[in-house]
Amino acid sequence: MKGVLFDFSGTLFRIESTRSWLRAVLAKAELTLPEPELTRTAQALESAGALAGGASPSLPLPPDLAGVWAVRDESAELHRAAYTGVSRQVPLPDPRLYDALYDRHMVPDAWHPYPDAAEVLGALRERGVSVGVVSNIGWDLRPVFREHGLDPYVGSYVLSYEHGIQKPDPRLFATACDALGVAPEDTLMVGDDRRADGGAAALGCGVHFVDHLPVADRPDGLRPVLDLVG
Structure with missing residues (x-):
């Protein structure tokens, strides 16, 4: 990937x-x-x-x-x-x-990063893997990433309200892949919503799901991503 x-x-x-x-x-x-x-x-x-x-x-x-x-x-x-x-x-x-x-x-x-978020995003950056955020949302989440120190790891943000398209529409994932400059078949989508985030599969992306749990209950739910990327 x-x-x-x-x-x-x-x-x-x-x-x-x-x-x-x-x-x-x-x-x-x-x-x-x-x-x-x-x-x-x-x-x-x-x-x-x-x-x-x-x-x-x-x-x-x-x-x-x-x-x-x-x-x-x-x-x-x-x-x-x-x-x-x-x-x-x-x-x-x-x-x-x-x-x-x-x-x-x-x-x-009002937002709290999962405990392993910085570690996983940092490891992907060290490996030269491009990272993007694609979200169904109605407001600009970039300040949340900046405030919590995760913005330096993110190469692009594709937000539904800025495009008038929401997941699972494959067009939003295509926009996100284009923003990273990576082909869909070389891209992994990681999300918690099997319907919305699973829409990336229609474009040819790999898909990996995590559980939407309280922060304290999911200390290392993102770490398997590193094994999937290889």
Whole structure:
């Protein structure tokens, strides 16, 4: 393999917990909730799928949001509309909190790299393997990589909202391979979503899946990539 493409959320980074996310937004707004209510609200937001990068909705989507949700990663506007829309299903003490919650998930300190991410990306660079990030997302994740020191290892970023295409569409993977200057058959796609990231196989890329687990529970899930690259 001459190139490796990585997904972002659940692959190289993990978003903070829904409880931490809600608590941070309340603190910034100088609001408090009793602990039992904070716990219930965080659980309701998680069930709604309101935290981008977190759990998928476990409740049926409202009819007026279902169409937006399906294409949410194709633009920044759709992404914000989808996530603020589902969060508004949960009562909050101030209506301004819905946008504040969305804004919080884009802050670099809301994200934590997996323990072996820097090691694996650094090893690939030492071997002369090109590294790219290809993500279904509605905002610019580059500051997250810069803040956590991983940006120097990444040769290109291909983000769905910048192209109006979302995985598993092979065109997004083709764009990512072109950005690296590596043929699809010489490229490995690493991700946690078997449907979205698995779309790279249609282009001829190799595909390797990792488990979307909390950071503490997946200390070395990326290291097998080094063996696959050879």
